[in-house]
Amino acid sequence: MHTSKVTPHRAALCLLVGASITLAGCANMGARERGTAQGAALGAAGGAVISAATGGKAGTGALIGGAVGAIAGNIWSHKMEDKRKAMEAATKGTGVEVTRTQDNQLQVNVPSDISFDVGRATIKPELRPVLDHFAAGLDGTMQVRIVGHTDSTGSDAINNPLSVDRAESVKSYLADRGVKSGRITTDGRGSRQPVADNGSEAGRARNRRVEIFLSEPQTGY
Known part of the structure; x- marks a missing residue:
């Protein structure tokens, strides 16, 4: 009976298939477990491919890649996931949207009805509790x-500086709550990035907003 030899390239291919199966099985996991599983699967497959291509052992490369991938995939999982859940609970029913971006940032989208009046950059009282919860528990x-x-x-000459002023107002408030200003960057996009049709009042209200992004530094491997 003839048996085919399992080459490093074939082993790498098997690991890639296994990684795809692992990713498909992540659907029922929470964000914490899913990040670890995805990172481990892709890291193992990547390690095997690199090892096979360079003449090494696919299995050894898979083990190393899997360990590194598990750590990388878990970057979101602890503080960021806990913060996401805390912000969702704190802003429930306010219209604030709390999401995880594809590049593992926590995004808090605050609509105009609780953030700023038309043409103003002064923070509304309704926004203060949201910012208080956001500032609480942030590490260095x-x-x-x-x-x-x-x-x-209005014109760009009005909208552009107004959008910057709104971001700066939020920065100032967070700094007053203990978040070091050196860790905060601001930007204003004016009316250039609408999320709704400006042809209706409801659409314009959605476009008048402030977005707050929270991220952790990426560690190189």
């Missing part, structure tokens, strides 16, 4: 990015 490694937006009413 987390970075904050704040982006202000306006609707299309």
Whole structure:
């Protein structure tokens, strides 16, 4: 009976298939477990491919890649996932959207009805509890990015600086709550990035917003 030899390249291919199966099985996991599983699967497959291509042992490369991938995939899982859940609970029913971005940032999207009046950069009282919860528990490694937006009413000469002023108002408030200003960056996009149709009042209200992003520094391997 003839048996085919399992070459390093074939082993790498098998690991890639296994990684795909692992990723498919992540659907029922929480974000914490899913990040670890995905990182481990892709890391193992990548390690095997690199090892096979360079003449090494696919299995050894898979073990190393899997360990590194598990750590990388778990970057989101602890503090960031806990913070996401805390912000979701704190903002429930307010219209604030709390999401995880594809590049593992926590995004808090604050609509105009609780953030700023039309044409103003003064923080509304309704926004303060949201920012208080956001500032609570941030450690010294987390970075904050704040982006202000306006609707299309008015000219760019008005909207662009207004969007920056809104972001700066949020930064100032967070700094007063103990978040070091050196960890906060701000930007204003004016009316250039609408999320709704500016042809209706409801759409314009959605476009008048501030977005707050929280991230952890990426560690090289």
